[in-house]
Amino acid sequence: MSRSPARRRAAGAVLGALLATSLVGVTAAALYLRARNAGEQALAEAPARTYARHLAAAMVGSGAGHDQVQEVVQQIRRDGRNVVHASVVVEPRSTKYRFLRKRRYLAHTERSRVRQALDPRRAGDKEIYDLANRVRHKGRIVETRAPQGKPFEVIAAEPVRLGGRHVGMALVVTRPRVIAPGVPAWPLGLGIALVIVLALFAGAFTRQRYLVVMAAVVCFALYARSHLGQLEAFYVTTIENQAAGIGTDVAGRPPALPGWPLMATTAIALAICLLGQIRVGERVAGALRSHHVAYLYLLPAAAGMLVLVFVPFGYGLGLGFFNHAHGSYTYVGLSNFAEILSGGGRPLSHPLNFYFTLGVTVLWTGFNVLLHVVIGLALALVLKDPLLRFKGVYRVLLILPWAVPNYITALIWKGMFHHQYGAVNHVLELFGIEKISWFSHFSTAFAANLVTNTWLGFPFMMVVCLGALQSIPRDVYEAADVDGASRWQAFWDITLPLLRPALFPAIILGTIWTFNMFNIIYLVSAGAPGGSTDILITEAYRWAFERADRYGLAAAYALIILVILLTYTLVTNRMTKATEDTYS
Amino acid sequence: MTRRPVVCLALLLSTWLASTAGARPLVLWHAYRAAERSALEAAVQRWNSGARREDPEIQLLAVPYDAFPDKITAAIPRGHGPDLFIFAHDRVGDWAESKVVEPIEFWMTEQHADKFLFKAIDALCYGDSLFGLPMAFKSTALYYNKALVPSPPATTDELVAIGKQHTDRKKGRFGLVYDNNRLYFHAPWLFGFGGRIFDAGQKPKVHTAQAVKALAFARELGGEDGIVPPEPSTTLTTTLFNQGKAAMAISGPWMLGELDTKRIQVGVAPLPTVSSTGKPAGPFLGAEGVMMSARCKQKAAAFRAMSFLTSDAVAVERAVSARQPVANRAAWKDPRVKRDPILSAFRRQLDTAQVMAGTPQMRLVWSPYDMALQKVMNGSATPERALAEAQTEIERYLAAMQRPKESK
Numbered sequence: 003m004s005r006s007p008a009r010r011r012a013a014g015a016v017l018g019a020l021l022a023t024s025l026v027g028v029t030a031a032a033l034y035l036r037a038r039n040a041g042e043q044a045l046a047e048a049p050a051r052t053y054a055r056h057l058a059a060a061m062v063g064s065g066a067g068h069d070q071v072q073e074v075v076q077q078i079r080r081d082g083r084n085v086v087h088a089s090v091v092v093e094p095r096s097t098k099y100r101f102l103r104k105r106r107y108l109a110h111t112e113r114s115r116v117r118q119a120l121d122p123r124r125a126g127d128k129e130i131y132d133l134a135n136r137v138r139h140k141g142r143i144v145e146t147r148a149p150q151g152k153p154f155e156v157i158a159a160e161p162v163r164l165g166g167r168h169v170g171m172a173l174v175v176t177r178p179r180v181i182a183p184g185v186p187a188w189p190l191g192l193g194i195a196l197v198i199v200l201a202l203f204a205g206a207f208t209r210q211r212y213l214v215v216m217a218a219v220v221c222f223a224l225y226a227r228s229h230l231g232q233l234e235a236f237y238v239t240t241i242e243n244q245a246a247g248i249g250t251d252v253a254g255r256p257p258a259l260p261g262w263p264l265m266a267t268t269a270i271a272l273a274i275c276l277l278g279q280i281r282v283g284e285r286v287a288g289a290l291r292s293h294h295v296a297y298l299y300l301l302p303a304a305a306g307m308l309v310l311v312f313v314p315f316g317y318g319l320g321l322g323f324f325n326h327a328h329g330s331y332t333y334v335g336l337s338n339f340a341e342i343l344s345g346g347g348r349p350l351s352h353p354l355n356f357y358f359t360l361g362v363t364v365l366w367t368g369f370n371v372l373l374h375v376v377i378g379l380a381l382a383l384v385l386k387d388p389l390l391r392f393k394g395v396y397r398v399l400l401i402l403p404w405a406v407p408n409y410i411t412a413l414i415w416k417g418m419f420h421h422q423y424g425a426v427n428h429v430l431e432l433f434g435i436e437k438i439s440w441f442s443h444f445s446t447a448f449a450a451n452l453v454t455n456t457w458l459g460f461p462f463m464m465v466v467c468l469g470a471l472q473s474i475p476r477d478v479y480e481a482a483d484v485d486g487a488s489r490w491q492a493f494w495d496i497t498l499p500l501l502r503p504a505l506f507p508a509i510i511l512g513t514i515w516t517f518n519m520f521n522i523i524y525l526v527s528a529g530a531p532g533g534s535t536d537i538l539i540t541e542a543y544r545w546a547f548e549r550a551d552r553y554g555l556a557a558a559y560a561l562i563i564l565v566i567l568l569t570y571t572l573v574t575n576r577m578t579k580a581t582e583d584t585y586s
Numbered sequence: 587m588t589r590r591p592v593v594c595l596a597l598l599l600s601t602w603l604a605s606t607a608g609a610r611p612l613v614l615w616h617a618y619r620a621a622e623r624s625a626l627e628a629a630v631q632r633w634n635s636g637a638r639r640e641d642p643e644i645q646l647l648a649v650p651y652d653a654f655p656d657k658i659t660a661a662i663p664r665g666h667g668p669d670l671f672i673f674a675h676d677r678v679g680d681w682a683e684s685k686v687v688e689p690i691e692f693w694m695t696e697q698h699a700d701k702f703l704f705k706a707i708d709a710l711c712y713g714d715s716l717f718g719l720p721m722a723f724k725s726t727a728l729y730y731n732k733a734l735v736p737s738p739p740a741t742t743d744e745l746v747a748i749g750k751q752h753t754d755r756k757k758g759r760f761g762l763v764y765d766n767n768r769l770y771f772h773a774p775w776l777f778g779f780g781g782r783i784f785d786a787g788q789k790p791k792v793h794t795a796q797a798v799k800a801l802a803f804a805r806e807l808g809g810e811d812g813i814v815p816p817e818p819s820t821t822l823t824t825t826l827f828n829q830g831k832a833a834m835a836i837s838g839p840w841m842l843g844e845l846d847t848k849r850i851q852v853g854v855a856p857l858p859t860v861s862s863t864g865k866p867a868g869p870f871l872g873a874e875g876v877m878m879s880a881r882c883k884q885k886a887a888a889f890r891a892m893s894f895l896t897s898d899a900v901a902v903e904r905a906v907s908a909r910q911p912v913a914n915r916a917a918w919k920d921p922r923v924k925r926d927p928i929l930s931a932f933r934r935q936l937d938t939a940q941v942m943a944g945t946p947q948m949r950l951v952w953s954p955y956d957m958a959l960q961k962v963m964n965g966s967a968t969p970e971r972a973l974a975e976a977q978t979e980i981e982r983y984l985a986a987m988q989r990p991k992e993s994k
Contacts, residue, residue, distance in 0.1 A: 099699050099707075101691045101716040122693050122886065131692045135715065327987045328946065329663070329684040346982065354979070421817045422758060422826075439816045442964035532961045549953050550983040 017287050019215045022271035026219055027193070029267040030226035037230055037259050041237030043146060044256040046178040048241045050158035051144050053078050053085065057172035058160040061090055061108070072109040072116060079111050084177045086155070087111055090162070091120070091134050092170035105134055108170065130173065137161050137171040153177050193222055212275040219275070223268040230259055321557035331554070338558035353534040354541075356562075363517060363537040366451070370516045371509060373456045378463025379501075383493075385464075386471050397468075404461035412525040415454040419526070441530040448527075448535050455522045459515075463508060470504035471497070506578040514567055538563050611643040612888055614876075615658070615671040617651035620843050625908035626672075629900045633891060641887045644670075662686045662879050669882040670892060672721055675709045675873040678944040682712045688878040689715035693889045701898065706913035709873035709941045718875030719896040720913035722904070725939040726764075726771060726838045726869040727932055730853045734833040738855035742778070742803070742867070745834070745858050749813030752833035761813035763826045764836035766804055766963055769955040770870055771836055775800040777940055778860035778867030783951055784943065790951050790984065792958075793977035799862075801969035805962050816963075836869075839911055839932055854931040856938065871939035873913065905929060911936075946987065954979040 057074055064070035075088045089110040096102030106119040120127045137143055137159045148154035160172045196218075237256050290297060322338055324331040345355040352358060381400060385393060403411065418425040419440040427437040441447045474497065482492045518539045523529065529536040529544070536544065542559035545552045618626050627646060634643045647668065649657055655677050661667035663686060681687040694716060699707055706720035730738050734752055739745040749761025765771045776783075781796035808814040815822065815832075826832035828846045835841075836857070845852055857867040876892045878885065894900065901914040905923045911932040917923055918933060942948070957979075958972035967975070 096696060098696060099711075099716075100714055101689075101711045102694060102696060102699065103691070103714070120692070128692055128885065132689075135689060139713070325986065328680065352975075422815065422822065439964070441817060443966075530960065531964045531966060532957050544953075550950055550987060552983075552986060555986075 018274055018277065019212070022215060022219060022274040023222075025267045025274075026223055026226075026264070026271050029263050030193075030222070030230075033226070033230055033259060033263060034233070037233045037237075037256070040256040040259075041233065045237060045241055046146060046154075047144050047156050047158065049084075049178065050156040050174045050176040053081075053088065053174040053176075054142075054144075054158035054160040054172050057088060057090060057174060058162050061162050061170075061172060062164060068108060068117070072113075075109045075111055078174065085111075085174060086177050087173070087175035089115075089130075089173050090170060091130065091173065092162075093134060093138075105131060105170075133157070133159050133173065134171050138168055193225060196222075216272055216275045219268060219271045223264055227261075227264060234259060318557045318560055321554055322561050324554045324557075326551055326553040334554065338555050339562070341555065342558055342562060353529075353532055353536065358534075359536060359538055359541050360566075362448075362535065366448070366519075366523075366537055367513055367516045369452055370455050370459060370519075371512050373452070374459040374463045374512055375505070375509065377456065377460040378465075379467050381460070381464045382467035382471055383497075385468060400464060401461045403457050404465075408458050409521045409525055411458055412454055412522050415450070415457070416526045419450045441527055443531060444534045447530055451522055451527050451535060454526050455516065455519060458522070459512065463512065466504055466508040467501065470501050473504075474500045503578075506574070510571060510574050510578075513570065517567060518563070538566075610883065611645040612670055612882075612884065612891055613645050613647060613668040614891075615647050615649045615654070615668040617649055617654045617673070619648075621908040622843075622904075622910060623648065625904045625910070626895075628907070629895055629903065632900075633894050636894075641890055642884060644891055659684070659686060662881055665881055667879050667881060669879055669884070669888050670876055671879070672874060672876050674724070675718065675875055675944045676942055676948070678710060678712045678717045678875075678877075679946050680949065681877075682715065682717055683946060685880050687717045688880045688882060688885060689717060690719070690878055690889060690892070691716040693886070698893070701915060702896075702913045703915060703936065705871055705936065705939070705941055706873045709871060709944065710875045710877075712944055718873075718877035719892050720873045720875050721896060721901075722839075722874045722910040722912050723932075723936060723939075724838050724840070724872045724874060724911065725932065725935055726774065726836050726857070727935040728855045728857050729827060729835040729837055729841065730855065731827070731830060731833055732851035732853045733830070735853070738834075738853060739858045741859050741861045743861040746807070746813065748833065749807075753813045755811075755815075758815075759831050760815045760826060760833070762807065762834045762836070763815055763818060763823045763832040765818050765820055765823060766808045766814055767818065767956060767960050769952055769959065772800070772804055772955075772959055773870045773940075773942075774836070774857045774867035775804050775860070777869075778857075778863065778865050779803065780863055780865060783948070788945075788947070790947055790980045791977070792951065792955060792980065793973040797973055798969045801959070801962055801973060803860075804959070805969060808963050809965075839909070842909055842928065852928070854928045856931060856935040866938040868938035868940050869935065870942040871936065872942055947984065950980055950983040950987065954983075 057071070057078065060074040061071050071090050075090070078085055078088050090108040091105050092108045093103045093105045096104065104119060106117060107115050108117070110116050110118075120131050122128065133143065138161070141161050143157070143159045145157045146154060147157065154177070156176045156178055158174050158176075161168060162170045162172055234256065241255065321331075323333060323335060325334045325338070342356045345352075345357055348355040350357055384390070385396060385400075390396075417423070419427075421427060421437060421439050424440075426440070431437060438446055440450045478496055478500075479492055482496060487495070517537075519537070520539050520543065523535065523537050523540045524543070527535045529540060533541075533544075538559060542556040542563070545559065546556035614630070616623070616626060630644045630646055633641075654671075654673055658667060658671060658673070658677075658681070663684070667686075678687065682689070702720050703723065706723045707716070709723075710716060710718040710720060728738055735748055739748050745762065751761065752759060753761040769776075776797055779796045779800035781794055781800050783790060783792060785791040806812055808816070808818075815826065820837070823832070823835050823837055824841060824844050827835045827837075827841075828844075828850060830850060842852075857869060859866050876895050878888050878892065882888050896914070898914050898916040901912040901917040902920045902923060904910045905912045905917050905920070905926075909926065909929060911929055912918075912923075923929060954976040958967075958976040961967040961972045961975075962969050
């Protein structure tokens with residue numbers, strides 16, 4: 003399966019060039035479509051918007067005079083331009099209930115409905131009522147909608163204010179003709195095709211090929227930019243002319259096109275070309291070619307990782323830069339991180355201060371891992387004793403806490419720490435000690451958490467130690483015995499150093515687990531008293547789901563936890579490598 | 587989150603059943619259990635076999651209470667939710683802001699609204715729209731063990747005196763039990779001492795002289811030699827009261843179903859008046875309403891179903907068979923409802939109860955206030971300091987919530 007290096011190089015070049023140019027091409031095409039759609043929309047909406055404004059002005063000008071407003075409605079109807087509905091809705095309030103509003107039509111294109119109340123039995127009135135509600139809260143509304151099987155409609159509603167009070171709305175619905183702008187789409191398609199051909203052609207060159215592609219990319223981006231500018235200008239002038247035809251200066255403009263997408267993709271394309279120039283694409287193509295079966299096998303797992311790990315990860319990462327309120331998100335930059343890292347303006351002793359929580363988390367992790375290792379190791383040493391009988395039974399009993407799902411254990415322990423009915427307090431009373439209110443003070447609540455998690459955590463360390471102890475050769479101890487070493491010396495100088503390679507990874511793992519041990523904290527102490535026993539992960543959860551729906555802040559917390567744990571892992575990894583080196 | 591697949595499956599099943607039955611039924615989610623559930627099922631049975639054949643059937647789905655609001659918030663915007671659901675009014679503000687619930691005042695008239703107790707229907711109102719019809723009102727009241735307390739206390743001084751008689755901390759007996767770590771249960775004292783949660787401009791203002799006094803009083807009740815047990819919870823309230831170890835308890839109508847009426851002679855009375863101010867200790871009032879999803883496809887029919895479930899006839903039945911404190915004025919004129927001593931105690935409590943705000947601002951108050959209560963109860967902060975901290979915390983949340991609105 004060996005191929006010539008020249009061909010492989012050419013294939014890599016084609017791949018890179020294709021990628022680069024199609025990126026710019028697709029962006030330009032998307033921008034073009036957006037500009038077209040926005041322009042069409044604005045064009046179609048302009049008459050309804052203008053009429054609604056006109057009608058509202060008439061209403062205010064006449065001081066809500068019935069006949070004058072009805073006259074304007076008839077005028078608008080006669081004016082043509084596909085007006086299918088025009089009305090003015092007024093809404094006197096019920097004096098008894100703040101939610102009741104007796105909305106009625108002050109004017110309507112159907113004369114029979116003038117001065118009539120909105121009627122639940124009539125089709126469409128609910129929609130108008132909802133629209134009036136929205137206008138009341140949000141102000142002007144202009145919308146296009148296409149009911150199924152019907153031509154699309156533009157709805158424009160303008161709030162009417164009299165004497166500083168909201169009294170109702172002016173509503174105009176039009177059914178505009180579809181307007182085809184005279185802008186041909188073919189130059190764009192041709193441009194994309196041309197650039198792709200150029201890229202393919204450039205790929206065949208062996209030298210300097212990417213410089214050609216880069217030049218083409220830049221030319222194309224410049225062309226696309228100017229073409230899009232023309233398109234925007236076309237819509238703006240058309241709409242202005244139309245508004246002048248109706249005899250008013252109210253006109254909607256299509257939203258301006260953002261400039262950054264094209265610039266960004268051009269930059270990415272150029273970067274790809276530069277990478278190609280230093281033969282990155284070539285190497286990737288080569289690897290794909292020579293190991294294509296291996297990559298094929300990896301594909302399902304890679305896709306799974308992408309969907310299940312990297313997408314949520316990326317989502318969380320992005321969320322950290324947003325603020326959430328009522329289902330809408332606003333970009334706030336680094337302010338979530340700033341809020342956390344500055345302690346949010348709370349004093350250091352405040353449980354919601356980040357550094358307080360971090361301190362508790364570190365304390366929690368440190369104590370736990372220490373206890374897990376010491377108890378686990380001690381039990382492993384005891385169980386290793388060859389003279390011990392019923393070893394299997396003890397082993398099963400000691401591993402049992404690990405086998406029970408941890409939230410069940412947590413809830414059992416929480417019950418045992420209960421002030422009135424808890425087993426712990428009952429035992430204390432047997433010894434004449436007064437009942438302790440475990441979750442009323444930081445130290446006792448922390449101790450309750452610690453006891454629960456130690457109960458859950460030591461079996462793992464014990465199993466790890468047991469396994470590692472088996473692998474230490476017996477003759478090392480015999481040699482030490484012959485040299486007259488005490489058992490204590492044998493433990494310090496033989497057992498511990500030889501356990502280290504197995505114990506270190508277990509400690510790292512245990513630290514990470516404990517650092518993020520959500521279940522125990524959340525279920526046992528639940529952060530009591532006053533959130534002081536919360537660790538970072540439960541704190542993040544509370545910000546998102548219990549305090550103020552601050553998903554962005556919670557995501558930022560999660561990111562900070564990630565950074566802390568990543569740093570910890572990298573540092574300890576380096577340390578263990580160093581120790582491994584000295585012993586191997 | 588793990589329960590979502592189950593719900594999805596149930597919904598799939600229900601939609602499949604619906605598609606085979608022809609007309610799409612109205613799916614109604616509720617969190618009722620026991621008697622309340624069977625009363626609702628009986629009412630739905632009547633609707634489904636009733637005369638109005640042009641209206642779709644109602645299909646019930648019981649959803650656990652704890653997960654209920656989150657399921658509604660998650661399911662409805664994605665089109666998987668119910669057409670109707672029954673829940674307390676306290677999330678109405680959030681749901682209205684995020685367009686989860688449908689405003690229903692379009693179909694309402696003054697006569698229709700007049701059928702309900704004003705406070706109950708007012709609670710379901712947010713902004714200037716109505717988002718549900720009240721099924722029942724719920725507030726806490728004073729439960730007492732008739733064997734220990736022959737007549738309920740009328741003032742807090744009496745409450746403390748009676749409580750002291752029945753407190754023996756060594757033997758685990760207490761004069762009064764209630765969840766004093768939570769604002770919901772603390773509210774009667776707060777209002778009784780003349781405190782408030784919002785100022786005139788609807789801004790949260792929890793750090794006031796009255797609130798400090800109320801908190802000091804609660805601390806007196808729950809302190810080392812008070813009459814309330816430490817680390818209380820709603821479960822502890824029920825357990826102690828059922829065991830006869832608590833002479834009095836503060837809880838709501840939901841506790842009725844869990845009481846051991848064979849062992850305990852239960853009495854319910856309105857909460858006492860605060861002796862130092864002369865004001866009644868008014869609890870929070872919650873209204874349980876039937877609400878309509880904003881994604882409901884048959885809104886007019888759904889409103890008719892809502893009106894049926896809250897009609898006077900159905901309400902009387904719910905009150906009689908499930909002992910629900912229903913929100914219909916007419917139901918309270920029915921002799922069977924009027925004669926029920928417990929229901930009428932809750933009805934009298936309604937007069938002094940204060941409607942709990944269902945606004946997003948109110949949601950920000952709960953957690954900091956609960957934290958302040960916890961700190962005071964375990965003695966780690968004075969009422970003054972705890973409330974000052976709660977105030978700054980609430981203002982912080984408020985600022986974060988309003989940030990996106992300003993940038994628009």
